[in-house]
């Protein structure tokens with residue numbers, strides 16, 4: 001369970017980008033984040049990952065308090081951004097092994113090769129990262145995140161560059177990931193994707209959560225989104 005209380009974030013003092021965000025995310029859910037450009041999605045996710053530290057408020061992940069136990073908190077979450085920043089001199093294998101050491105986790109080779117097979121990555125896992133295409137770099141972060149199996153996986157537009165087969169396999173693995181009791185927070189501009197993958201969606205607008213929607217067959221997120229963000233949509 002993730003609890004966020006009174007979260008405010010800024011880049012310049014007294015100019016709040018996130019304005020008092022309060023949200024609880026239950027375990028076992030894929031939680032989507034929707035918002036127009038500049039709404040504050042990346043800033044929000046960067047607060048949760050620890051990349052952005054100009055914030056106040058409280059963030060809990062299960063029993064870990066982000067402020068009081070940042071190392072414990074960080075070991076329980078993994079972040080996949082739109083353009084992963086990896087150590088380009090390493091191979092994918094070495095990078096994944098390195099990150100497992102940081103998280104103090106055992107690297108399960110059987111699972112690693114299962115994911116390599118699933119994402120057609122067998123031919124690239126031992127190549128230097130700097131020689132790989134964007135989509136293949138993305139696959140390293142995705143495979144690493146799935147293997148680490150942290151209670152919280154944070155995704156910021158992670159599908160840029162992935163081929164359609166890999167995207168489809170990734171959706172299936174996201175669903176398996178939360179079935180194990182973990183949570184995923186997933187930011188995307190692709191409403192159809194949010195609709196088919198997420199259990200709940202928060203609409204972030206001008207730094208505030210304007211609405212939280214539970215997705216079911218009848219939900220028309222697009223209509224709700226346009227209404228909440230006061231854009232025209234026919």
Ligand SMILES: Nc1ncnc2c1ncn2[C@@H]1O[C@H](COP(=O)(O)OP(=O)(O)OP(=O)(O)O)[C@@H](O)[C@H]1O
Nearest residue numbers: 011012017035036037038039040041042043044189
């Ligand atoms: N490094 C920065 N310095 C100053 N302002 C910033 C910085 N990064 C983002 N901002 C501002 O914070 C606001 C929220 O930006 P953010 O990147 O979080 O939005 P977003 O919802 O992720 O947008 P997008 O959909 O375009 O990725 C914007 O007004 C942006 O200009």
